[in-house]
Amino acid sequence: MTVSSMTGFARVDGAADGFGWTWELRSVNGKGLDVRLRLNGGFERLEAKVRDAVSKRFKRGNMGVTLNVSRSGDTNAYSVNRELLSELVQIAEEFDNTSSLSSGTIADLMNVRGVLEAYEPQEDEATRDANDAAVLASLNDAIDQMAAHRAEEGEKLDAMLRGHIDNIEATVTRAQNCEAARAEAIKDRLKRQVEELMDAGKFDPER
Template sequence: MVRSMTGFGRGVTTTEQFRLTVEIRSVNHRFLEVTTRFPKEWMEAEVHTKKMLSSLVSRGKLDVSVHVKELSQQQQVVQVNWPLVNAYKEAREELQKQILLDEKWSMTELLSLEQALTVKVQETSKEEILTAVDQAVQQAASALIQMREREGQELQEAVVGFKTDLAEQIELIRKVADQAVQKYRDKLVTRIAELADISALEERLLAEVAIFAEKADIAEELDRLSSHFVQLDETLQENVSIGRKLDFLLQEIHREINTIGSKNQSVEASAAVVQAKTILEKMREQVQNIE
């Protein structure tokens, strides 16, 4: 199925502690480039996300935004640095021998002891984070791909329509291809008749016309164009990333049309070549959006 490279998708996962929202925006790019913005402590989840998206999308510039909203206060734990507290106790007992101090410590005094008490927030487990991220990214990626497929269908229809118009111009060139040789012969006959007896130069005339006919022959180019059109139709039915292949085919078609334009100088063929190039350029604009 043809996919566009532009799209948007959002996924939301809710746990007991937080609500996670993942948004993915994608635009055209020659290769696959994934840019993510995760909380600093979620490095493992960020790596997991990039790997997941790389397996789902082949081309495009993906911008992944992550928003985390806390739903409840995280549990806090006070830890006592017992070795340090005991060291403070021994120092206090030494001071008490010299200075009159209260026998009991007040809570204020304990809290004032540097690094004796530390408050730690119970962190969310890596497994819970990875599970939540995986679910949200899968949901966002699914919505993104669906949107890219819808736009891809429209692009496919546009490319097929332009291909039909292009084939009509090529068929017109095929019909008028032989006219160039006849017109050249008539023109050559007129010029020679002005200079000499035409009967005496018949052999030379045939040779000149034969040389011109060989130079103006576009049969091979027309055959290759027919082959390229068949490949174009087949490629549009493939279920893989086809953007680069289509771009290559259009380059080959452009090369053949250029060669036809340089070989066949008839007015009708020249006009058809110009029209064909115009159509081809529109096709390339559409193909640039295909994954």
């Protein structure tokens, strides 16, 4: 029977257009299977699929599954708050006519807080599905790595247990041999004592 440890670790990196990710799996002993997830980068939606993939391969162990996502460069899109910008332009024009101070240019006004607003563009369905598939494929690689690590640890555990069993069996054999030798020695001693008693009970016929 193959022995598999419940202790293991796996780490797999992946990348797609505009972002990268890292899966980390850690497992310790547990009576049943307890999976704790930490998914970020908008991939919380994969929780059910991640749990299903893990439970298909492992039945025991307390397992932590972490997905860290990093975006490359500035992936935000920007929109202009035209209403606010128009108000600022109007105010600038008024000051241009009434003040000796130079009015702000459009570039200056764009730096005013609230004029230029950043937002994360929404992925289209095809892109989202492709990214999900890539991330889940690398999860399967991490699961394979974890299974291999647990099997390797299990082989070490099996060798250690077999060594202990061999030592116990050798000790029992020595004890049995000693016991057998002791019983034989006692038997010989009793035999000699009986013979001595028999000899002591014989009478000299000439007396």
